[in-house]
Amino acid sequence: MRKIFTLILGLSIFCGSFIVFSISGECANLNKIRYFMQKEDVKGSDTPYGNNTSVGNYAQTEDAKIYYEIYGEGKPVFIFHGGGVGVPYELGNIIDKLRNDYKVIVVSTRGHGRSEIGHNPLTFEQKAKDMITVIKQVTKEPAMIIGFSDGAYSAYKVADMYPEVVDRIVAIGAGTLAKGFFSGDLLISDLEKIDSDFVAQQKSIMPEPERWQEFCTDYMKFWSNAEVGKDLLSNIKCPVLLIVGDEDDHAPITTVIEAHKFIPNSRICVVPKAWHTVFLDNFDVTWTAISQFINTKHKDLLPSRKIEYNSHYKYAD
DSSP, X not given: OOOHHHHHHHBXXXXXXXXXXXEESEESOTTOOOOTTOOTTOOOOSSOTTSOGGGEEEEEOSSOEEEEEEESSSSEEEEEOOBTTOOGGGGHHHHHHHTTTSEEEEEOOTTSTTSOOOSSOOOHHHHHHHHHHHHHHHOSSOEEEEEETHHHHHHHHHHHHOGGGXXXXXXXXXXXXXXXXXXXXXXXXXXXXXXXXXXXXXXXXXXXXXXXXHHHHHHHHHHHTOOBOHHHHTTOOSOEEEEEETTOSSSOHXXXXXXXXXXXXXXXEEESSOOSOHHHHSHHHHHHHHHHHHTSOGGGOOOOOOOSOGGGOOOOO
């Protein structure tokens, strides 16, 4: 079983980067937001993504309201953040760049931030249904999706179940996944010991804070039994850019390379000197890869040439 500290930090289940503020009891300013265990010298976006109700909207799924925000104009790009302690603001620097040229839809996933928990069992299918409800409410044209960890796995399932609505995917920190890889507990009491300000912030935002521990318990049960392999990945037909940090222990490089092998039309970028949150550890390389991929015409996003072993390949004369 993994140490709970490591689990909380990443299980993309997963964190990001935001604005520091002090809390005594209730949040002093609900329009501010921060990430779990944020360092005081780290400054995120000036926009409180995930808590900017002036541009907030809701989509009603089968059993829950899913919160999202819209920024900019142009072709639609949907942002699916990491899970557990993840918040949309973790991808703030990417959103800041995107909104200059695209219509960016920032989604708070079920049980996170201002989205409701609902009562349906957590499954990849349920995650995809949540996201497709938002997508169809916002646009009728195929959309680009940028997903981080939990959000990337959700993007995979959307592309599997609703291929006609997905133009392309940027999947950050999400490879193949074996049952039991993520295990352990996610206890609010542990989170409070590590970062009480973050917990107070989230409780002030959540529509059902009294159910947070219930959700975290169910969430970890889901992830401990989750499997992602060839059956799902080989069915994804849209172009996919896989991004992984060279020090990622939540989506090890080998699992992302395996996903690259299974996804018919995929590219891969290994970001040096970066952990799971590659967009925080090495933003320049991460953004360059994303920018090039999303700005390439769809017809030019041809499948990459995948050669498994050089001993099996003969160069042309």
